[in-house]
Amino acid sequence: xxxxxxxxxxxxxxxxxxxxxxxxxxxxxxxxxxxxxxxxxxxxxxxxxxxxxxxxxxxxxxxxxxxxxxxxxxxxxxxxxxxxxxxxxxxxxxxxxxxxxxxxxxxxxxxxxxxxxxxxxxxxxxxxxxxxxxxxxxxxxxxxxxxxxxxxxxxxxxxxxxxxxxxxxxxxxxxxxxxxxxxxxxxxxxxxxxxxxxxxxxxxxxxxxxxxxxxxxxxxxxxxxxxxxxxxxxxxxxxxxxxxxxxxxxxxxxxxxxxxxxxxxxxxxxxxxxxxxxxxxxxxxxxxxxxxxxxxxxxxxxxxxxxxxxxxxxxxxxxxxxxxxxxxxxxxxxxxxxxxxxxxxxxxxxxxxxxxxxxxxxxxxxxxxxxxxxxxxxxxxxxxxxxxxxxxxxxxxxxxxxxxxxxxxxxxxxxxxxxxxxxxxxxxxxxxxxxxxxxxxxxxxxxxxxxxxxxxxxxxxxxxxxxxxxxxxxxxxxxxxxxxxxxxxxxxxxxxxxxxxxxxxxxxxxxxxxxxxxxxxxxxxxxxxxxxxxxxxxxxxxxxxxxxxxxxxxxxxxxxxxxxxxxxxxxxxxxxxxxxxxxxxxxxxxxxxxxxxxxxxxxxxxxxxxxxxxxxxxxxxxxxxxxxxxxxxxxxxxxxxxxxxxxxxxxxxxxxxxxxxxxxxxxxxxxxxxxxxxxxxxxxxxxxxxxxxxxxxxxxxxxxxxxxxxxxxxxxxxxxxxxxxxxxxxxxxxxxxxxxxxxxxxxxxxxxxxxxxxxxxxxxxxxxxxx
Amino acid sequence: xxxxxxxxxxxxxxxxxxxxxxxxxxxxxxxxxxxxxxxxxxxxxxxxxxxxxxxxxxxxxxxxxxxxxxxxxxxxxxxxxxxxxxxxxxxxxxxxxxxxxxxxxxxxxxxxxxxxxxxxxxxxxxxxxxxxxxxxxxxxxxxxx
Numbered sequence: 001x002x003x004x005x006x007x008x009x010x011x012x013x014x015x016x017x018x019x020x021x022x023x024x025x026x027x028x029x030x031x032x033x034x035x036x037x038x039x040x041x042x043x044x045x046x047x048x049x050x051x052x053x054x055x056x057x058x059x060x061x062x063x064x065x066x067x068x069x070x071x072x073x074x075x076x077x078x079x080x081x082x083x084x085x086x087x088x089x090x091x092x093x094x095x096x097x098x099x100x101x102x103x104x105x106x107x108x109x110x111x112x113x114x115x116x117x118x119x120x121x122x123x124x125x126x127x128x129x130x131x132x133x134x135x136x137x138x139x140x141x142x143x144x145x146x147x148x149x150x151x152x153x154x155x156x157x158x159x160x161x162x163x164x165x166x167x168x169x170x171x172x173x174x175x176x177x178x179x180x181x182x183x184x185x186x187x188x189x190x191x192x193x194x195x196x197x198x199x200x201x202x203x204x205x206x207x208x209x210x211x212x213x214x215x216x217x218x219x220x221x222x223x224x225x226x227x228x229x230x231x232x233x234x235x236x237x238x239x240x241x242x243x244x245x246x247x248x249x250x251x252x253x254x255x256x257x258x259x260x261x262x263x264x265x266x267x268x269x270x271x272x273x274x275x276x277x278x279x280x281x282x283x284x285x286x287x288x289x290x291x292x293x294x295x296x297x298x299x300x301x302x303x304x305x306x307x308x309x310x311x312x313x314x315x316x317x318x319x320x321x322x323x324x325x326x327x328x329x330x331x332x333x334x335x336x337x338x339x340x341x342x343x344x345x346x347x348x349x350x351x352x353x354x355x356x357x358x359x360x361x362x363x364x365x366x367x368x369x370x371x372x373x374x375x376x377x378x379x380x381x382x383x384x385x386x387x388x389x390x391x392x393x394x395x396x397x398x399x400x401x402x403x404x405x406x407x408x409x410x411x412x413x414x415x416x417x418x419x420x421x422x423x424x425x426x427x428x429x430x431x432x433x434x435x436x437x438x439x440x441x442x443x444x445x446x447x448x449x450x451x452x453x454x455x456x457x458x459x460x461x462x463x464x465x466x467x468x469x470x471x472x473x474x475x476x477x478x479x480x481x482x483x484x485x486x487x488x489x490x491x492x493x494x495x496x497x498x499x500x501x502x503x504x505x506x507x508x509x510x511x512x513x514x515x516x517x518x519x520x521x522x523x524x525x526x527x528x529x530x531x532x533x534x535x536x537x538x539x540x541x542x543x544x545x546x547x548x549x550x551x552x553x554x555x556x557x558x559x560x561x562x563x564x565x566x567x568x569x570x571x572x573x574x575x576x577x578x579x580x581x582x583x584x585x586x587x588x589x590x591x592x593x594x595x596x597x598x599x600x601x602x603x604x605x606x607x608x609x610x611x612x613x614x615x616x617x618x619x620x621x622x623x624x625x626x627x628x629x630x631x632x633x634x635x636x637x638x639x640x641x642x643x644x645x646x647x648x649x650x651x652x653x654x655x656x657x658x659x660x661x662x663x664x665x666x667x668x669x670x671x672x673x674x675x676x677x678x679x680x681x682x683x684x685x686x687x688x689x690x691x692x693x694x695x696x697x698x699x700x701x702x703x704x705x706x707x708x709x710x711x712x713x714x715x716x717x718x719x720x721x722x723x724x725x726x727x728x729x730x731x732x733x734x735x736x737x738x739x740x741x742x743x744x745x746x747x748x749x750x751x752x753x754x755x756x757x758x759x760x761x762x763x764x765x766x767x768x769x770x771x
Numbered sequence: 772x773x774x775x776x777x778x779x780x781x782x783x784x785x786x787x788x789x790x791x792x793x794x795x796x797x798x799x800x801x802x803x804x805x806x807x808x809x810x811x812x813x814x815x816x817x818x819x820x821x822x823x824x825x826x827x828x829x830x831x832x833x834x835x836x837x838x839x840x841x842x843x844x845x846x847x848x849x850x851x852x853x854x855x856x857x858x859x860x861x862x863x864x865x866x867x868x869x870x871x872x873x874x875x876x877x878x879x880x881x882x883x884x885x886x887x888x889x890x891x892x893x894x895x896x897x898x899x900x901x902x903x904x905x906x907x908x909x910x911x912x913x914x915x916x
Contacts, residue, residue: 157819448805488823488851489907494806500814500821508802508814508821
């Protein structure tokens, strides 16, 4: 946190110095829009930084100034002398506070209310307090121009090359050992120096990411939202300048995602999402680019609203908007002065964000793109060049030439002659089998059109985002940390290289792009489904597992696994037709047994033992097959009986047994329990959710009416269709509705309103008895 | 009067506007770039800088430059440094730029690289635009978009 604060102080101080001229110019010419924008951006940036550095006083001042300046920008306020003075007083105050923070001193805050009050229209000018300067702390860090670092770096490379050449020449002659010793010392110093100079430029992107969790947490709390932040690729290294330049854009994008993207928990619940929003910030290297992705699972871009706003702001005409593609309309969020939010707040402001974000990214030669999935989220991708990023590589030889390959893209290196490796020709391509895993083989020298030296001696297993493959090379020569620079367009156009480098040898070397090589070689990988998406699908619809079996009549049927106690094989002799039905005698007890066909003289057969913890029944089958997940859509069976419905499993219709019907038939009802008929609409909801409640309340629930039974009451869904038969029987019906709010008919009960439901059932039965 | 560098390419004299010229060097070893277009001869190092070496003959659509050709004009296009191979270099002098003579029909790459003429003591010399010899340089933005 200290580092961030230091940086904030240095940055603010620097901007203030640069702003001093603008302020004077604005004072002279308050109508000057460019000056106004510069000052506005300054207070906006200060406001943004204060948010996550927890500097409430600065935040308050800058927010107040920003409000006024925004009013001026929109034409609601005239920048008169009083206003200009008031704003300048605030800017001065910000400077004083920043100095005080740096010096670790406290600063009296009594006059700040006055300063803010002076911003109001028709306010009396505040008497500016005498600036209490003079305690500026000695700077502990120096801010350097990156160009200077660039020159240092390239000078360093020159020194290394000169040293190498000197060493080469000295090796050719007989030299004085003292000269050699001096050269040795020079080499060590140069190597150390180079490390240092390199380090001055490189930083892990973690330097950018480390502040995010706190920022996200605080911002989300401020907005009353719950957000889980996931950071990926924190160890990607890139140019310090890139990190500096990406800090503000990233903060803006994340704030936007939290404020505009991720919905309030209640809205998310209604939309059927988990209440906690998800924000993923990831960094990765792709070719000669670093990709930083900010993905949220919020509402996506409200294109219509953005377009309407753009028209209202006069950025484009309605006709122009109509002519735009969807992508172009989404891109409108990058237009200057546009914000899809109508009211500004402390978090994401008024659209100073995205246009500035884009400008900053483009300034460093990067690009910004977005993928909006309405209702499901927004992914913003920042792509910046990898210039000067340093990379651990291995140097490989193929066809007499050297290439570098990023170590991060290599899964494994194996020798092609080992016992664990096999290479087979398949058609006109080749497959390498490494410890039983089959991988497509790409022979590098053949792919590059270089002279081939027989079979590749070494296989490098290269992992790409889509899949892995084996790259056949002649040999691994070295490992080296290389400074990779983008190669010329004509070189990049091959699609094979990620950049070029100048190693100590003084001969340029090309960095191979693992994914590019696969593409050029024509490898096609089946893209693996993101595990996360899968998890999401499962969370959305918890699957009901079921046992799939072949019945005695050769049909495939399924029974919910929860109803199955066990499957056991019994002797046919233990099954007898006694007491009016088939019964199985086992373990000293007799349980009713179902079978859809005769036992056909089988000596023994598997039997499903079903239990509802009180009653046991047995069901004779031909063979258990598999455990499957029941699809959520079930076609209700005609004529009920022991079949609840039909589902599609593996493309075939399969009957699902209704264990309830089996138990109901097996066990004659005790006369005292009130019988309740559940007319489910096939979703199993009543059975799974309602039944335990009703049974606890003393009802006995059945899904179908057995002969001689007379339910006292029936429950059906408001949209259900099976109530006709019931009314014929003269059974009163309580109808349930899915919606919380009452619909057109008042005789329905919201299905999760337990108390109301039980009351309605009791009422209905009571009315019936009286009537 | 503009300043031009007079060079020889494929036996012909050409004038290169000096604002396009970074420096003039004799190249060291050239490392091939497999699969790149033929006019890219390879990469070479100039101090700590990597140069993309352009085979000027191939880029102009005539015969490739000889293998031992080492002399090159360094130019910087879109932030990348290129070494454009030449047979030899003459001198640097000021000339009045003239439009291409009407009726002059240039073939091969000369047509796209020729920008005009200068008169060097009675000899007309073609003014060469180095950027037109560099493959892909002007197409970058289109490809990236």
